[in-house]
Amino acid sequence: MEKIIMKVKASLRKQVVVIGHDGSGKTSVLNSIAAYKGKFVTTPTAGVNALCVQNGTSKMEFLEIGGSEHLRPYWKMYLSRAFAVIFVVDSADHGRLPLAKRHLHQLIQQDALIPLMVLANKQDLKNAYHITDIHEALGLSDICENRKLFLIGTYATKEESEVSSGILDAKEFLAQLLSESSAKTS
Template sequence: MAPAGAFRHLTLALGAAVAALGSLLFIAWKIYFRGTGTGASWAGWWERELRELREQQSRDPPDGTLDWRQVLILGLDGAGKSSVLHYICSETAKERIAPTQGFNSAQLYTERLEMDLLEVGGSQNLRAYWPHYLSQAHVLVFVVDSVDRSRLLTARQELHALLAEEPRLPLVVLANKQDKSNALSVAELHDELALHTLSGQREFFLLPTSATWASLSTATSVLRVKSLLVTLLSQP
């Protein structure tokens, strides 16, 4: 009889594969149905924000279409990716945001732009699937826990492995949890993540962030990330 530990590892692996397959199918579904008027009613915390953003649009392009862009949000588990996604898309207070077990997705609209924001879980079982999402991405957002010193080496290795797959993909690194007293500074994280080795051909940004309700009015607000993404993706 196989030991209990073997069954546990098999279960985790199968769960990761199912989650990854589901998110890949979701991407394919989005690409196939984009522009056809077909879609699902995505219940969730971003619905009110999306409705408000649509109402704020002053005018559409002459042909009535929006340029589509995808933002891929990655990072180790516990880095705060789900919180970043929440506060980019919705300026509403939330006491607790559950960790991502598979993937989360949201949409933002500007006058001429439709942005799909796809967050993939950062557990060890899911990281092997990260490279599969790069080909459709227009910007990679990599979230780092500025307090978790013990896993900075892992974060650096995972980040550079992704960058090797897509040498020209624009990169936004978020030094998250800057509201914590023991958080590493942006300069320290720049060194720890070996960001000085990045090619000059890649657009690259390193921002301090605090993905909390209280921080939305501070210099580390994730709303700065939202503005940066709109600027980057609006470029011809």
């Protein structure tokens, strides 16, 4: 009986939860992952945005939760359904990085083993912090001891151009995590 319950529980963990502060570019990143194309008209996510991406035989479900202050308390509620978390941070918004660090650290304490992908977004902007600066500003060394952690620089492309290599890397790592997650539950 216990094995059956554990298998059902594990099969529910198929979503990638996408979080980050408002204006960090969560929706643009998600749209780029889904369509392999850039620049979509986006509006701030007022609640939850769900998206399913088919990649060959695998299917990834993304659940983006808005980043405004009144929605942040809900972030932790969705972790139990996730096989991974994507935390999107605006690399050019230096003033909000300490707050992003605090929210990220509070959130991931809820599940010490869930894989974490930090997307240092807006790397195409002149004043964007480099990946190593983002790693330090978010204190990622403090949280990666027992979990898989990926830090990838990304940006949403203009018009209908191809997506950045960071977006492609993110999608590839997520497919790998899904494959590993599926193998564990089989």
